[in-house]
Amino acid sequence: MKSLIALCSLLITAPGFAQGVGYDDTPRIPGQEWKVHDKSRPNPPVVDPGPAPRTIAPAPSDATVLFDGSALDAWQHADGSSAKWQLIEGHAMQVLxxxxxxxxxxxFGDVQLHLEFATPEKVEGESQGRGNSGVFFFGVYEIQILDSYNNKTYADGQAASIYGQYPPLVNASRKPGEWQTYDIVFEAPRFDDEGELERPAFVTVxxxxxxVQSHRxxxxxxxxxxxxxxxxxxxxGPIKLQDHGNTMRFRNIWVRPLKLDIVVDDDADDDGDVED
Incomplete structure (x- = not known):
């Protein structure tokens, strides 16, 4: 009986069970009931997205190809030096x-972005330490890239989350090592001449x-x-890929600059919320 009680106590206190994975000492997300990386925030349901693509689809005729497997010429580090990531497999690059x-x-401003990525086939680490990267618009607005296949983490930090803000509607991750796709429409924020926010950024993923994200x-x-x-x-601003210490692979990255007929909404407040 004592051993059973001890086991139950362990299950209650272990990360991923009642306490969850994340934090309880972070600030509340503006406009939400949840804290940033809230360990009590529910994770989205899992869906099977189907098999990985067998071939690499060509980019649209009006796209700017950022990576086709042949060179890293379109990329640089923040200091302007040439990208040091590795070319592998004849069609991919890998984080160094x-x-x-x-x-x-x-x-780029408003864009449609396509990228393909694969987390390491050999599973190492857990939560945010497993298959972690990110794609950032303007270098500051992140869509999380993570191995979220059977990997518990805080809801607003799993794959396809708007990191620290919104979990995805569902977890559509494939197994480690399999190729996955992101198709993202990003609408840049608008600022007035005084630098005040007129309209928040919006993203669909x-x-x-x-x-998994619908015009958020x-x-x-x-x-x-x-x-x-x-x-x-x-x-x-630039589109950035993150080195988070994991050997992530990327391929077939292209972008379509968009000329959107954006109407600035005077009801958008400073937190990015749009009032009804």
Whole structure:
């Protein structure tokens, strides 16, 4: 009986059970009931997105190809030096851990982005330490990349989350080592001449063809363990891929700059929420 009681106590206190994975000492997310990386926030349901694509689909005719497997010429580190990530398999690039994030030499505003990634086939680590990267618009607005296949973590930090803000509608992750896709429409925030926010950024994300973020208004720039907020920036910025210490692979990355007929909503408040 004592051993049974001890086991039950262990299950209650272990991460991933009643306490969850995440934090309880972080600030509340503006406009939400949840804290940043809240360990009590429910994880989204899991769906099977189907098998990985067998072939690499060509980019649309009006797309700017950022990576086709042949070279890293479109990418650089933040200091302007050439990207040090590795070319592998004849069609992919792999994070060189410790070399740093890479970002596009060209800058973009409103875009449609397609990228394909694979987390390491050999599973190492857990939660945020397993198959971690991210794609950042303007270098500051992150869509999380993570191995979220049977990997418990905080809801707003799993694959296809708007990191620190919104979990995906569902978890559409494939197994480690399998190729996955993100198709993202990003609408840049608008600032007035005084640098005040006129309209928040919006993002729509399909993960492996499954809708996981539907025209979400971003609350601000990505923060870890802190509430997001906006800081004025240029009308165009780089797209960044994160070196988080894992040997992530990427392939077939292209972007379509969009000319959207954006109407600034005077009812958008400073937190990025749109009032009804």
């Amino acid at each position: 851990p410790g070399s740093g994030d890479i970002q596009t030499r060209e800058t 399909l993960h492996n063809g499954v809708l 208004a971003l609350i601000g720039a990505t923060q870890h363990r802190n509430a997001p907020s906006y800081q004025v920036h240029d009308a165009a």
